[in-house]
Amino acid sequence: MAIPVHSNPVGVGSVADINGDSDYGSDFSVGEEQLVEEILANLASANTTKTTDTQPSATAKTPARQGHDGETRAPASAALARQSSHRAGNSPRLTQPLPAKTESTTTTSLLEQGIVSLDSVRYPDLSRALSDLEPDNQSAHHELPATEEESDTRTPLQRFRTAPKRPFTVSDFAAGVWCELQHWYTLTRLPGGKKTVTVAMKGGSRVHQSLEDEIHSAVQISIASKEEAFALRLWNIIQGLRTLRDTGITREIEVWGTVEGEILNGVIDQLSHTSPNASFEEELNSSASSHLTQQSSIVDYMGSSRKKVYLTDVKTRDSDRLPTGKAVTPAKVQLYLYHRLLSNMAADKLDYSVIFERYGLNGEARFSDGFIAQIGSLHDEVFYDAESEVEETPVERSSPDLIAYRTISQIIPLLKAELKETFPLGPASIGNLLSVEYRHRSDGRLLGNNAFATDEEGIDEYMKWSLQWWRGERKPQGVSIEETYKCNWCEFAEICEWRKDKEREYLKRKKKGKAVFKPV
Secondary structure (H helix, E strand, O other): OOOOOEEEEOOOOEOOOOOOOOOOOOOOOHHHHHHHHHHHHHHHHHHHOOOOOOOOOOEEEOHHHOOOOOOOOOOOOHHHHHHHHHHOOOEEEEEOOOOOOOOOOOOOOOOOOOOOOOOOOOOOOOHHHHHOOOOOOOOHHHOOOHHHHHHOOOOHHHHHOOOOOOOEEHHHHHHHHHHHHHHHHHHHHOHHHOOOOOHHHHHHHHHHHHHHHHHEEEEEOOOOOHHHHHHHHHHHHHHHHHHHHHHOEEEEEEEEEEEOOEEEEEEEEEEEOOOOOHHHHHHHHHOOOHHHHHHHHHHHHOHHHHOOEEEEEEEEEOOOOEOOHHHHHHHHHHHHHHHHHHHHHHOOOOOHHHHHHHHOOOOOOOOOHHHHHHHHOOOHHHEOOHHHOOOOOHHHHHOOOOEOOOOHHHHHHHHHHHHHHHOOOHHHHEOOEEEEEEEEOOOOOEEEEEEEEOOHHHHHHHHHHHHHHHOOOOOOOOOOHHHHHHHHHOOOHHHOHHHHHHHHHHHHHHHHHHHHOOOO
């Protein structure tokens, strides 16, 4: 994957990332994930115990403007607020309200069952709650008894990414690029296989939330089943695609697909019609083959459909410096995979029934009346226009079904139509120039970006190599000697034998080097 990276710093020079700022992991939302897991666990518990508490009503609001008393009754102007926000370029984002806690502690959460991916659950601003979350005191270096590690002969894939646990995420493979061994330690030695929450991670989460709030307003939606939880994710994609077409930009678009036979899920930070580096793109186009040049001219001739969609991943940093070289590789892998998954969805190559099966979803399970009413208040097409209905039998006429989307299976054709409208040329509507945008963690100001071309062969090669470890065909690998600076931010550095071996190797080489150049 030796693709040239074009850096566009804003007011600073582009230098090597050796200043003590970790590029990988800056946009984590681990603390938020923990809260969402609690939310969904409480929901599952409430469903199991069949509580009779009334679910909160839908509420239209902007996350950053929270601060009132937690009132969740839907105002009469909820639909109007959605329309006004849309005209202002701020579209609704569906989220789940925090249900009341129950006493039951025996129910397996939806997350543990692999029903809801942590990467894509929508929720209101959690910055105040996150500020109260301090990392727990970790036990001495997260040591586990050797017998516990040695006794489990299952592969990492079997242990951590096989049903009922969640499928692979794009972050799994980006983490492997940063340090495969660190990811292994995280999965095996930390609660829930999640990184310890840090101040930097909280700061990155706040920046991401702020950026999303610029595009979408949050709307709380009550859910009563795992199918309704998944339907929220589908409606969020649909709304995001519409926002892209209307405003030229959208954020937080979820994608699915299969890579090397494994289901993969991810959330793209940003899609827009603006090229991240027009001059670099022109350079790439000029060197393209005559076939691609001819294809490009055809696209240009087709008017508005020639608008390409560009993918951007957002990273936050404590330093004003932009990373270069191998420090950019994790983000490159993320974007390569996002591009692959989105392209396949745009080409209508995704078998959604396989996704349903993996999450244990019933595609024909009907939504509750309350859920339909909430979604219908935001999306008019949920209800048919009775006057436009075709002639019905007397029985049907007496009680017509005016609801168009009662199940997740019924939403899929609408999602496909939205994808077709957004990407009229299929994968050709998606730009091959990808971008990593860097923002300062303290205030979210733009620092610059790195732009690079897609690399289909490179990502194929990497995925095959990475899956060898996941499938137990080889041991996890740590960083090279040149990348041991990464260990400065690793909580497993003191117990990592790979690091100790590399240090001994480095000292040995250094000693030999001194012997060679020793004056006579």
